[in-house]
Amino acid sequence: MGVLACAAAGLFSAAVVAEAGPLQLPITTGTTTTTTTTVGTTTRAPQANLIPQGVWVGRVEVGGLSPEGATALVRADFSTALSLRFGHRTILVTPQRLGAAARVKLAIDQARRAQPGTRLPLFVNLRRGGVARYVKALGKRFDRSARSAELVGLRNLRPWITKERTGRALRQRPAVRAIVAALRGHTRAPIRIRATRVEPSVTRARYGPIVVIRRESKHLNLYRGMRLWKRLGVATGQSSYPTPLGRYHIVTMQRNPWWYPPDSDWAEGEKPIPPGPGNPLGTRWMGISAPGVGMHGTPDAASIGYSASHGCIRMRIPEAEWLFNHVRVGTPVFIVRA
Secondary structure (H helix, E strand, O other): OHHHHHHHHHHHHHHHHHHHOOOOOEEEEOOEEEEOOOOOOOOOOOOOOOOOOOOEEOOEEOOOOOHHHHHHHHHHHHOOOEEEEEOOEEEEEOOOOOOEEEOHHHHHHHHHHOOOOOEEOOOEEEOOOHHHHHHHHHHHHHOEOOEOOOEEEEEOOEEEEOOOEOEEEEOHHHHHHHHHHHHHHOOOOOEEOOEEEEOOOOOOOOOOEEEEEEOOOOEEEEEEOOEEEEEEEOEEEOOOOOOOOEEEEEEEEEEOOOEOOOOOHHHOOOOOEOOOOOOOOOOEEEEEOOOOOEEEEEOOHHHOOOEEEOOOEEEEHHHHHHHHOOOOOOOEEEEEOO
16 A cells, blocks of 8 residues: 555656646766756748838828738729710720720839829820720710701602601710829719700701602692692693603702703704793703703793693793792602593
């Protein structure tokens, strides 16, 4: 029992020594005995090279960040797409697409050496013509040419004119200036792009005069666009010399014209007649694109309402003078059977 007790006491003492710390062992060298002690040491990591507090680059606060973290943050912010608004459309475009590049490395190098609370600019390089080329491409996409009203023909013996359409042209110079300012100012508020209204050269309401001659009814109707303006009585061609049907236009207009005999059997042997009371063309001649045919006055007012001419459209002299003042070269002339 005594031996067991001593052994247990020894084990307990060893356990206490093990928990207490490193064991100190004597080292004997000749007659000198020394004791060594193990001492724990702590290695502290060097402090990171952080950007001073309160430093901003452009619109991004980078204070307290590492240069790598600040670089990533500034690049991400600059790469945010610009929002362009055209009418109800929204177009997103990145600075890279516009040919813009920020000098982030330069800005971060300056930020590392800056005093706390400093605001530093972020310079932007723009590729020459990059923004202008992009805006020009937008113009091709959104521009719309104006379309003038066009005379199609007759519907129910009345002129039919297509509806005009206004056009638009993107205002490119103001758009380029606004986009460049946003890139250099690091703003990402929506940019409103506007267009100029382009008016058509001819509208339905202001189309101009159109003549419709009803050969059998012996009427000349003058329209202002699609609206009837004036109705005049006329004489048309005899059955042997009918007034031609079709679509024509006025090609010549003469005051106090000479009459020259046409190359036709009925005029054989006739001589030219100067202006005057006996001139068969009266005082006004409006020749149309049908060869040898025109609208003119006549001294024979009694022939109005009959098929009496050699193909031309005869009118009373005062009415021919009035019509002469309200048409022009190029005025459409329709001759219909009705």
